[in-house]
Amino acid sequence: MEIVIQQIAAGLATGGIYAAVALALVMIYQATELVNFAQGEMAMFSTYIAWSMINAGMPYWVAFFLTIVISLIGGVLIERFVIRPVEDAPILSIVIVFIGLLVIFNSLAGWIFSYVIKEFPSPFPSHAIVIGHIQFGSHDIGSVIVTLVVLALLYVFFRFTPLGLAMRAAAQNPVSSRLVGIRVGWMLALGWGLAAAVGSVAGMMVAHKVFLDPNMMSGILLYSFAAALLGGITSPGGAVFGGFTVGVLENLVGSFVPFVGNELKLTVALVLIIGVLLVKPSGLFGRTVVTRV
Amino acid sequence: MTALLKVSGLNAYYGRVQALFGMAFEVQEGGITTILGANGAGKTTTLRAVCGLTRTEGQIEFNGNAIGSKATEDIVRMGIAQVPDGRGTFVNLTVEENLRLGAYTRKNRSLVAQDFDRVYHLFPVLLERREQQAGTLSGGEQQMLAIARALMLRPKLLLLDEPSFGLAPLVVKEVFEVLRQVNKEEGVSMLLVEQNASLALRLADDAYLMETGQVVLSGPAQQIGEDESVRRSYLGY
Amino acid sequence: MQQVQAPRVGGMTPAQWRLVGFAVLAVAVLVLPFVVGNYRVFQLTMAMVYAIALLGLNMLTGYNGQISLGHGAFFAVGAYTTAILVKHAEMNYLITIPIAAAVCFTVGFLFGLPALRLEGLYLALATFALALATPQLLKYAETWTGGVQGIVIAKPKAPFGLPLNPDQWLYFLTLIIAIIVFILARNLLAGRIGRAMVAIRDHHIAAETMGINLALHKSLTFGVSALYTGIAGGLSAVVVQFVAPDSFSIFLSITLLVGVVIGGLSSISGAIYGGIFIQFIPQVAEEISKAAPWAIYGVFLIVFMYVMPMGISGFVHVLLRKVAAGRR
Numbered sequence: 001m002e003i004v005i006q007q008i009a010a011g012l013a014t015g016g017i018y019a020a021v022a023l024a025l026v027m028i029y030q031a032t033e034l035v036n037f038a039q040g041e042m043a044m045f046s047t048y049i050a051w052s053m054i055n056a057g058m059p060y061w062v063a064f065f066l067t068i069v070i071s072l073i074g075g076v077l078i079e080r081f082v083i084r085p086v087e088d089a090p091i092l093s094i095v096i097v098f099i100g101l102l103v104i105f106n107s108l109a110g111w112i113f114s115y116v117i118k119e120f121p122s123p124f125p126s127h128a129i130v131i132g133h134i135q136f137g138s139h140d141i142g143s144v145i146v147t148l149v150v151l152a153l154l155y156v157f158f159r160f161t162p163l164g165l166a167m168r169a170a171a172q173n174p175v176s177s178r179l180v181g182i183r184v185g186w187m188l189a190l191g192w193g194l195a196a197a198v199g200s201v202a203g204m205m206v207a208h209k210v211f212l213d214p215n216m217m218s219g220i221l222l223y224s225f226a227a228a229l230l231g232g233i234t235s236p237g238g239a240v241f242g243g244f245t246v247g248v249l250e251n252l253v254g255s256f257v258p259f260v261g262n263e264l265k266l267t268v269a270l271v272l273i274i275g276v277l278l279v280k281p282s283g284l285f286g287r288t289v290v291t292r293v
Numbered sequence: 294m295t296a297l298l299k300v301s302g303l304n305a306y307y308g309r310v311q312a313l314f315g316m317a318f319e320v321q322e323g324g325i326t327t328i329l330g331a332n333g334a335g336k337t338t339t340l341r342a343v344c345g346l347t348r349t350e351g352q353i354e355f356n357g358n359a360i361g362s363k364a365t366e367d368i369v370r371m372g373i374a375q376v377p378d379g380r381g382t383f384v385n386l387t388v389e390e391n392l393r394l395g396a397y398t399r400k401n402r403s404l405v406a407q408d409f410d411r412v413y414h415l416f417p418v419l420l421e422r423r424e425q426q427a428g429t430l431s432g433g434e435q436q437m438l439a440i441a442r443a444l445m446l447r448p449k450l451l452l453l454d455e456p457s458f459g460l461a462p463l464v465v466k467e468v469f470e471v472l473r474q475v476n477k478e479e480g481v482s483m484l485l486v487e488q489n490a491s492l493a494l495r496l497a498d499d500a501y502l503m504e505t506g507q508v509v510l511s512g513p514a515q516q517i518g519e520d521e522s523v524r525r526s527y528l529g530y
Numbered sequence: 531m532q533q534v535q536a537p538r539v540g541g542m543t544p545a546q547w548r549l550v551g552f553a554v555l556a557v558a559v560l561v562l563p564f565v566v567g568n569y570r571v572f573q574l575t576m577a578m579v580y581a582i583a584l585l586g587l588n589m590l591t592g593y594n595g596q597i598s599l600g601h602g603a604f605f606a607v608g609a610y611t612t613a614i615l616v617k618h619a620e621m622n623y624l625i626t627i628p629i630a631a632a633v634c635f636t637v638g639f640l641f642g643l644p645a646l647r648l649e650g651l652y653l654a655l656a657t658f659a660l661a662l663a664t665p666q667l668l669k670y671a672e673t674w675t676g677g678v679q680g681i682v683i684a685k686p687k688a689p690f691g692l693p694l695n696p697d698q699w700l701y702f703l704t705l706i707i708a709i710i711v712f713i714l715a716r717n718l719l720a721g722r723i724g725r726a727m728v729a730i731r732d733h734h735i736a737a738e739t740m741g742i743n744l745a746l747h748k749s750l751t752f753g754v755s756a757l758y759t760g761i762a763g764g765l766s767a768v769v770v771q772f773v774a775p776d777s778f779s780i781f782l783s784i785t786l787l788v789g790v791v792i793g794g795l796s797s798i799s800g801a802i803y804g805g806i807f808i809q810f811i812p813q814v815a816e817e818i819s820k821a822a823p824w825a826i827y828g829v830f831l832i833v834f835m836y837v838m839p840m841g842i843s844g845f846v847h848v849l850l851r852k853v854a855a856g857r858r
Contacts (some may be wrong), residue, residue, distance in 0.1 A: 011558070032656050035651060082832065089839035092591070092791045101786060106833030107825035162397065169383050169394050176381040179344065180371035180442070181398035222658070267666055270659035278647050 016249020040221030046200030075196025232286020384428030395445030586758025592795030602659030602782035608763025609693030638756020671826030680774030794841025
């Protein structure tokens with residue numbers, strides 16, 4: 001029983017990472033109806049930037065916040081200069097641009113920082129926290145807390161600030177937004193910036209557990225994508241729920257289903273998720289979009 | 294009476310297709326002008342052109358400034374608010390959030406608060422439903438919300454695209470009463486595009502009749518409303 | 531009634547120019563393998579193999595509007611079917627190709643049935659999962675697939691004592707199969723079924739009300755699309771002489787998608803342009819930068835999409851139209 005709880009706890013920790021990346025995907029999706037497949041690589045690259053700063057002697061939390069700011073600016077610039085020129089192109093063409101970005105970030109990271117696996121420090125104490133008979137890694141608990149704080153801040157931002165409201169409006173109805181004076185283009189760019197910032201937090205939290213290397217985020221991106229769809233790609237809350245669920249599911253399947261080692265764990269988790277989607281095609285919390293014929 | 298909005302030689306395009314051919318009309322300061330015409334005459338296009346939502350050629354002058362090449366977001370900041378066709382409400386946001394967005398570009402908080410009171414006074418049903426999602430409102434309520442949102446800008450000029458569309462007659466009466474009140478008491482000028490000619494002619498001061506992208510007839514609204522031959526050949530009643 | 535004269539360029543009508551262009555191309559295609567080195571011949575053969583695979587994917591994505599991130603899986607199934615039959619059943623490699631096609635059709639059709647309930651992104655995820663699962667399953671079924679090591683098959687020699695070295699023989703074999711497959715595809719797409727597919731893509735509700743059986747058509751399209759890709763896979767096993775799970779990773783599926791979009795959706799010539807792109811551009815990228823070749827590749831992708839958002843075939847189409855209009 002204790003092992004189950006431990007696995008669930010560990011699952012929640014990774015789940016938090018998936019939730020954060022899933023949220024980043026949903027944010028961009030809501031504004032553009034596109035899934036940013038390059039989100040994972042952007043997060044990985046941000047993490048390398050953080051690593052360089054820490055390696056150069058900067059204190060952890062300073063590097064942490066500086067990376068978030070850099071990622072935010074980076075996201076804005078990428079939207080304005082890389083995505084903006086093709087925003088009217090067919091969807092699949094834009095997907096190819098995302099793939100291009102993905103490949104560029106991955107390759108640049110390998111070139112600049114080498115493919116040697118690096119350690120990424122944790123700001124949390126190294127001893128485990130014991131509650132009852134169950135051991136919880138303090139990095140795990142710390143990650144979950146950091147993720148939840150980030151999610152809470154985002155929620156407050158979108159719900160209670162004028163800029164957040166404007167961003168929501170711009171995502172939902174660009175034409176009406178222009179008619180009230182919202183500069184929709186900048187809202188989109190800011191959305192990308194926030195998504196990049198959230199991604200960077202996810203990257204920095206997960207790097208300690210899986211070690212930093214250019215291919216660190218590819219599996220995570222897939223899980224996050226699945227989580228976002230599971231929760232319903234139109235629902236930020238759903239994405240978060242999906243993320244935690246997928247994290248726990250992955251851990252439980254990996255630990256308790258006999259023939260499934262690390263290799264097949266991904267496949268099994270995905271098959272389960274797809275099973276859910278076949279029953280509820282818009283995801284658990286997604287709105288079934290009724291299109292008028 | 295000075296012209297608040299002066300449009301001349303206006304051509305408008307959707308991609309390569311031309312929709313307006315040398316439109317010319319004026320809205321007097323403090324007045325209500327209506328543009329009438331059948332479906333497809335180009336009424337909505339005209340409003341979109343004024344707001345910079347479509348590619349145009351020609352002269353559009355607002356308050357003495359040329360706005361033909363300006364972006365919509367800047368035109369709005371100059372004091373033009375539009376109630377688009379189909380209402381254009383933010384259906385997934387609450388009524389109050391919709392109204393707050395109407396005032397997005399304004400800096401003076403206390404004046405905005407005043408306008409909230411004013412708008413809730415004009416449309417009490419919106420006050421009742423402030424926390425409700427706009428998409429769950431009835432057609433008439435959404436129309437009121439759309440007008441209220443536009444009024445939250447404290448516009449000098451209000452553009453309305455077929456406000457009577459799809460509304461029950463009693464609701465339409467209510468809405469037009471509010472429009473008349475706002476125009477008389479606060480001097481908000483209006484450009485009203487309508488298919489329902491009799492209604493529009495009773496509200497407006499000046500009228501223009503449109504056919505396939507051009508003005509074919511113009512004059513004081515009352516005159517046009519009383520001219521039987523015009524009514525029969527152009528307005529169908 | 532005056533007959534409309536087609537504009538003449540340099541003394542010939544566009545139709546005549548097209549014929550000339552075609553003839554030049556045909557000569558080049560037939561002569562090349564005797565003029566360039568063996569490795570190049572191999573690369574050209576692989577470009578054709580990819581073109582066949584892209585034809586399959588294009589059918590699904592371009593014409594039917596369904597997204598697949600998982601065609602690498604069908605490619606793998608085709609390749610392994612051939613490899614296993616040649617190695618364990620000692621079948622002649624030529625016979626394995628139609629068998630690979632049939633197997634892939636079945637797999638594709640069966641996959642298409644449940645996949646129908648999913649749209650757009652959700653379908654993308656499902657096919658993505660299929661692509662990811664494939665190398666893992668291949669490694670797992672060791673007894674048949676040879677596990678991580680894969681299967682090696684011998685390079686076939688030209689039959690009937692033809693004066694061709696093995697690379698040249700495979701080139702012409704692939705060319706013949708490609709031509710057959712392309713002609714079949716063109717007929718399919720130009721006919722009733724093709725029009726039904728486009729109708730489904732553009733407005734599936736209207737298509738249904740016109741009596742097109744949506745479920746059947748979508749599954750059939752999946753099946754046929756997989757069939758084409760399976761043929762390509764089977765050929766690849768023979769040309770490369772080797773199959774292993776890691777050759778069929780998710781990266782292959784992504785590459786195929788890249789090929790189809792860059793080549794140009796909804797266009798048969800797009801498959802050819804795409805095949806050439808995905809075979810040769812990575813090399814070009816490597817020549818530009820040894821250190822970060824994929825970064826250059828990524829830049830290529832982005833630039834291509836800026837300049838030709840409709841793919842190469844779309845671009846060529848517009849170009850030809852402008853030339854024709856300019857001369858009038």
